[in-house]
Amino acid sequence: MSVPNERATRSRLTALLGRQPIGGLLVAPYVIFIVAVFAYPLGLAVWMSFHDYFFTAPGVPVDRPFVGLDNYVAVLKDPAVRQAFGNIAIFLLVNVPLTVVTALLLASGLNRAVRGLTFLRVAYFIPYVTASVAVVGVWLYMFTTNGLVNEVLGPVAPDPSWLVNESLVMPNIAVFVAWKQLGFFVLLYLAALQNVPKELYEAASVDGASRLWSFRAVTVPGVRPATVLVVILATITGANLFTEPYLLTGGGGPNGASTSPVLLMYQRGIEQGNPDTAAAIGVLLVLGVGLLALANRRFVRGD
């Protein structure tokens, strides 16, 4: 970077603060923001999950005793919590493979398409830039019992309909989220495809590989780091599911078949005033996502 021409007398100060200590000043607002909005709340969430925490008026001193793992035990014994985590598992089983496969196929198609590229890019990205609340409105209209989808399906329409059917509701939401988020993942794959050396395709072509085979033997391994990222981000998105079950199914129905852990955190923590239980659900959720992310790195990278 800059020419190392500082005088010897200033070198000790430089060693202590760095060559441009003003940088510390420039990042200060951001550091304060991180501490106030991420680090401190993160610590508070963990602390709350080990204490008997309840809402009080500001400034009222109350005793909030340490309760060890009580909140976690209560949460794990709660059938509603177990159901919510099970729902998310179903969601991820449908959503993640669907997202990875469709995003990669679309990206490699778009990577070769020349004509109409702008239109295609816009088309696939528009759901991503639109508010969930807005597209939930039209999804409700399409998938309601007398909606367009069932009208088209006629006699094969599911009964009870999609969003009030215990076994169809979670896959339906998983498809909704895959559609909504796909544009972003297509962009990630498009960036990754730029980095696959084209010599590999040429070599495969010389060896007489079919297009399908070169996709399997060159493209898929070539974008493996992007696949790790896509799976992790899609898992995090799924774990954060809230708006869709809250609005599409009237708050997690039917019979809790679409309740998500975050929806439960909202209901337990804020509606029912048990922030300690909600914090415990949150910690478990993050641990679960972390474990899945690690397992995914192993699985995708290690074969």
Add this chain to the structure above:
Amino acid sequence: MTELVDPEAPVRTVPAATPPPRPPTKIGSVLRTTLLVAGAVVFLFPFYYMLLGSLQAEPDPSPSALLPTGNLTLDNYRQIDESLNLLQSLANSGIFTGGVILGTVVFGVLAGYALARLHFRGRGSLFAMVLLIQVVPFQLLIIPLYVMVVRTYGLADNHLGIILPYAINTTAVFVFRQFFLQLPDDLFSAARIDGAGELRILWSVALPLVRPALLTAVLLTFIGPWNEFLWPFLITKDPDMQPLAVSLANYISTISGEAANPYGAILAGACVLAAPAIALFVVFQRHFTSTDLGSGVKG
């Protein structure tokens, strides 16, 4: 592929574009284009249906209504405006989004510049922390943030309380850092030899060169708060303070039953909520490039 690369953008680390691996056969190319266009039509269909439904006087879910011949009206827009005061809700969304963009552009640029170009104590550990933040799900933090913002600081139903957790977009900080990193080193050495201070270099040398990146980051930042539902929903109970996403969601979940044509009114509100983000994206779509987003995510 060349359209994916912004011509105004400065030097990039990622090579511009690879040409197609081999000349595609004609049939394959036609087939691929057809499939991609068909997929795009399926992708866009819900948006057409949203607009159509918002204009229907009576909800008509039959397939024959897809090409409307009559039954169209603007009443649904009047209905949703009466129920939730669209202008006020839009203004609240605008204040939320504007506040976040302002905070991100001012403090995010400073942080991104310092992280990319200045050597100071703690830079490495700060950057590690920034990476870590990306993987902490915001949802874990909603309960403690709710406790802090609503219970401790009493900022419920307050614009500041809505903006606070979003005030500086970390992804935008990444994008800024990435763009400042890509500027040539000589530029900075030359300016320093000429005696320019670090702030002067940022303002007069670096910022003008990354103006396209600024636009990308602003657009990226826009869609977050404009579309955000959970956080503003938690801390606003006063309808006069709610952003449009929240007031429309409340309309969907509770009061739509009172309307003559509930779906029409919901979809009219959905169109109003979706239009600004889609319009911005379509106008500036070439700024949403894969390389920018990729660099933002990969750091």
